[in-house]
Amino acid sequence: MFANWRKKSVEPAVSSDMLSKQRRYNSLVKALHADIFRYAFWLCGDKQVAEDITQETFLRAWRSLDSLQDDKAAKAWLITILRRENARRFERKQFDYADVEQESLEDHIASSTEEQTEQYWLRRQIAKLDIEYREPLLLQLIGGFSGDEIAQLLELNRNTVMTRLFRARNQLKELLEKTEVRGQSNG
């Protein structure tokens, strides 16, 4: 009885507000869930955990959606929530830091074209990168953020961020060149 009464009297007043908030949330999910999930995956190295973190991130985002003033800033905002959520995961549970699990990557090399093999190899190298080097790279390549924006997100100064980006690419490039040389000599 009370429920019916409430629906009649309260919903019309609130509905338009709720509806626009819901629409905003839906479009946020559609536009950004892939990037957020991928970022989470490369942060924690496990698909299931990445999905959980993504869920938590978006739930938190929903709760404080009103505080998001500028939709252009949505991605950075979500990533900030995500990073906090990821950190909380470590507070709750002492995970061993073994970064990206090998098993979760294994199933991606279904067939064996050269490109796929290389991509698989590259994924393992990215996963092996130290988190300090990996995270700025993720923000640059997945997030599309500038050096300044990355510095702000990670609360580092810009020079540190640029140095880390330099080292990340440098390491990956060297590794890539090494295998190419090895591959040639082997082949």
Added chain:
Amino acid sequence: MDELKFRRQAYEDPHNQDPEFVAQMQESAENQAFVAELKRLDTKLINALKVDVPEDLADKLILRQQLQQHHKQRRQTGFLVAMAASIAFIVGISFSLLRLGPVDLAEHALAHVYHEGVALQVDQNVDFTQVNAQLASMNNLGNAKFTEQPGKVYYTSYCDFQGVKSLHLVLQAEKGKVTLFIVPIEKRMVLDNTFADGKYQGMGFEAGDAYILLVGEDKTDLSFVKDEIKNTFI
């Protein structure tokens, strides 16, 4: 920009659009090739980073949020119902407490006279035995009764004095009619000996186990009825 800085910047971001960087890049074919190679690396990296996203993830995210919203609404509904219940409870309690508060008989008597204007117009010519019967049916009045006819009685009726059942009579006095209330004594009642407003004079006293209130237009009439009552009412 020296070579080292250029290479460093290329590593930091091969898609750098800084004019100085772009100029340096276009200076030599070697530089262009260098940046192009890093761009190729970036393309590879970007592709490598694109791990498969669970197909239903977007739907799940929306579903989870809506479930949570639903729960929240139900919690809020529960809260509102609880709120309404407590307010109703408080209101109920305060009303019953208010009824227990002091009752100003004088004010009430005047209000009653104005309210029941018809009482001063009808002529039922009531016998005192009938009044006694009514008195007997009232609680807390002991054996109060009239011993003889207290002059002519025009009107008699039960009435309510803040929840206390009382008797409302209209009697003939020397000049006009006087309204008389017989109210069982209760602690919370406050009785003034005399009271008045623009039109009516009032008088209150105790007789037996009851408060007697008289309301009439003339003060001498009141005294007249008072004496009458004192003689006939025990």
